[in-house]
Amino acid sequence: MAERPVWQLSASELAEQVARRETTAEEAVTATVARMRAVNGHLNAVVEDLGDEAIAQARGLDASLGKTGPVGPLHGVPVTIKVNVDQKGKSTTNGVKGFTEIIAPDDAPFVRNLTNAGAIVIGRTNTPEFSFRATTTNELHGRTFNPWNDWASAGGSSGGASAAVMSGIGPIAHGNDIGGSLRFPSAATGAVTVKPGLGRTPAWNPSQNVERGLLAQLMSVQGVICREVRDVRLAMRSAIAYDPHDPWQVPVPFDGPDMEQPMQVGFTKDTYQFECHPAVLTALETARDCLVDAGYEVVEVETPDIGEIGTTGYRALMGEVNVLMLNDIRRHGSAEINRMFDEYFELFPPFEGDELLRQMARRSHFIRQWNLLLERYPIVLTPFLPTPTYAWNRDAEGKDGIMEVLGCGIWSFAMNYMGLPAGVVSPCMHDGMPVAVQVVGKRFREDLVLNALEAVEERTGVMARKLFERETH
Template identity: 35%
Template sequence: MTADEELCLRPATELAALVRDRAVSARELLEVHLARIERLDPRLNAIVTLDPDGARAAADAADAALAAGDPVGPLHGLPVAHKDTHLTAGMRTTWGSPVHADHVPLRDELVVERLRRAGAIRVGKTNTPEFAAGSHTFNTLFGVTHNPYRHGLSAGGSSGGAAAALAAGLVPVAEGSDMGGSLRNPAAFCGVVGLRPTPGRVPTWPTAMAWTQLSVQGPMGRTVADVALVLGAVAGPDPRVPISLEHEDAGPLGAGDLTGRRVAWAPDLGGRVSVDPAVRAALTPAVGVVERLGATVEEACPDLDGADDVFGTLRAWLFEATFGELCRRSPELVKEAIRWNAELGARLTGADLAFAEQEHTRLFERVVEFFERYDVLLAPTTQVLPFPVEQEYPTEIDGVEQTDYLQWMRSCTLISPTGCPALSVPAGLTPDGLPVGLQIIGPPRADRRVLEVGHAFEQARGPLPAPAL
């Protein structure tokens, strides 16, 4: 590995310090990443829109600001790629759909704006499934994104392009969104870290449905500290977002002692999900690492009764509100999974929504009570290993049929309606060399806690081998 290649795989926290100390310039850092993108991305297909000239101009401006002694942000000079569902002023945003193939927004989305203000250098956009629907990244505009650890296998989704780009060293930081696992699932498949924050921690604007808490935006990185760094740049209240929260940043993450922590371990979420034996085998030693760090680990799971119905109803309602008109007007332009989900939403009644919200409330109350006894909950991030890219979604897990494109994601979708922050951190590799993710779930608003536990686990586990690109 050359020195330039090694630089591309260093943690974002280290790269940010190198730029601030002027040990490496923002322009130099950008050029090594652009060279790596040119060399590796044709096989990965992680970055679907690239603006090298604009990025070079921004990097030169970043270097000039440092030279002038201007104050700089925490991500100053770090290349970033934005999910292709997030608005980027002057750069096309397609949502992975032919309907928006030529759409160029006039303004940045809030998460994009905050990254820019923190000093990040925009290089392009990352691939996503059509309208971010599904945990496998493919669409008719740009094709499929491949897993950096094994070409021909899925990178997950819907933030699959972001996760693949991070794992391959194409960018040091990235962001995405998560309704049913879209930050956690691709992080697990690609051996990186993804955080689904508490709803409102990273405010979403603009949005047509500002009160919904099912879909969130959040950070991704190669380490937990990198994710915490990005979270600090994108979190915090905005007056235009009614559910936005204060950010609980408390400085650098701790040294890694979990003594006194009470940890619940739910290998199949209380018997509610089927899990591939290879995933179980990879996670068993990971739980042992947590115990060796001093935590008390017990097998336990909150009562998630009703979580399936809550997630399914609220997701279908959102899909009808967002895509229903398009599906009825031009069904040939929308993939079948989205049409199916929007049709479910169109059949909902007021009574259905009322019942779902009542169930939602009862679920939240039970989860809060559970976390009075435990500090965090550990669970599989995904129920399966990365699967062939030609397959839209797994139709069977350990002998159990998966009836639609959401069923195989239930290790994440059951958690989404709880309102809990959930971090996927690499647990290790299977004997065959594929990444497996450990999901660390905390009580609502305890984002800092899941980062601390994830950081401790990561330090004890040691780094994953980089993908052999």
């Protein structure tokens, strides 16, 4: 087998090679920065190139390696950071022209956790306006392209992160997720991720001058997108370091207690009112067979009503957005995003006043139902979207487009609303594009979700390898 170029190596491989002095941090970062500069002109995944700073930092880490050993488990690993999170001295634009003057006074805790572990930031990645679309484009930075096909969306809102990591621009990409923003782009590009559960990773921007709404605090989480499951695990073990700025974070070890074997896995193909595409059924059945082959006991189950949970959660979030964010969207947003929010509000009428409070109270009922299911089945294999990849601007093509892309994402929204961990992996392809499935887990058991994703990946292959092979032929 031909030796892979440095920029194709996993974070796990790079960290091991640097620690063993088989390569240097400078070599790893220089190769990855060169790759970024070779492909990003078309992709537009990275919107702020920090390559020169990164190479200088890598030299410093190399100098310290001989004296103190690796500074942490990510020593010398190139990473990217999404532009909606603070990085000291950089602009936190959130994809909005009017926010370019917001300069971060310090790193967000998640960024600091990665860099404290030895990661080196090579660039900042694109996001849609206000990070509130399932595709990544904006008037400030332009459109991010899917590395598989220019027709397809790179997903959103962490579309820059997924396009970067799948194109070899660093093996770890930071992203975040309030309704699917880690999982939509991972599904769109064949990357892997786990949306952490509530309280797992620290969230706070030192540049913020007001607190986020309560639902945003409960639903939004920081995480990573990678090419390989082992790298998600590697990054998450460092990323969960406790930070007291986040009042929701709970300092729980990443790896939980062993489960009774064989572990029972719940399995459902139910997409409720949305027709399930045959390619998604094939992906679900392939993932199920992989888990059975890995020794899991997979049982088809009926879950609590995700149609109701997902729709309720989205309408509640829209209620909060209507009160706390809409003025900024009207003032700073483009005509397109304002029109889309009008359509969001028509399709998912925001709960208001007393009804919003009642629905937020009812959230605990949904969580209780799922907690009881997860007591018996600690992980559940589910659809993610009922259809494969969508066209890059489909969600801006009226209400039908929104429903086809976002409206059917009930399996995504519901997990944010309940604060449960959920990961995606793509076991199959359709029309030359990846097709993803989702694995949901008990709270604070991201490790179990990753175990299941890895069992699928081991049997169906790392999707990025197929992308890289295509590039060489």
